[in-house]
Amino acid sequence: MGLTGKLSAQIEYKSSGDVFHELFKNMPHEVSKMSPEVIQGCDLHEGELGTEGSVLVWKYTHDGKERVAKEIVESIDEEKRSVKFRVIEGDLLELYKTLTATFHVDKHGDIDLVTWTLEYEKLHEDVEDPLTLLGLTIKLTNDIENHHLKA
Template identity: 30%
Template structure:
């Protein structure tokens, strides 16, 4: 069995970790409006809201010239403020045997000590596949933009 590889980046938040986590958990339907050039659509195929165990199909474009579609199961670990997007099927599996995105929020309150760790866990289909750095960088962009949005709401 192939080794699971991980790439991650920690983003310092200006907003509270609690607010950031609640936004991510409860407002994912905002993503197509917040990131219209990247997140094209989503639809539920199991469940009817972004809750633990729901399954949705996302269509997005990270600037590769074509849209990518992926079926994702949402796993929420409330006590640890962690959300995992477990990719079940879709275009990603041309290059990867396994692909998950994990978001871990550390709540340091409103004093600038909150952070979010965006981690991509994957198994490449073969050694010629490049690490999914574009996914990691898009995750960092999402974190920074959501944080800025939350800070703007406070003012």
């Protein structure tokens, strides 16, 4: 069993993938309104929304506990409709040396697909793979979709 790993989940997204991308790129502070069980807040700590290098602080619930993660926006790709976040402070770094979360939106015919990928390096062998964190990204995506479908 290695210390590094990669997990992915692909979710069929019935709302607009462009809106999903724009939300995380330019309006992450709005996510808590769409998925309050998962995200309680997102504040811009440094930089400018919608730009690489900006730093966000997320308040979220994971495994029934309130958590905090400070993340830097490593990359934004308009063509691939993707955003990559790297955790630089917070609870997750108690378990992982590195952790990045990337999503991208693909078009498959008339269907948009949101793919989340977690890449990580565990601090030691006893640390579990972040499967529950991947589950959190799936719930978050479904909550956002349901919010937009009701609007």
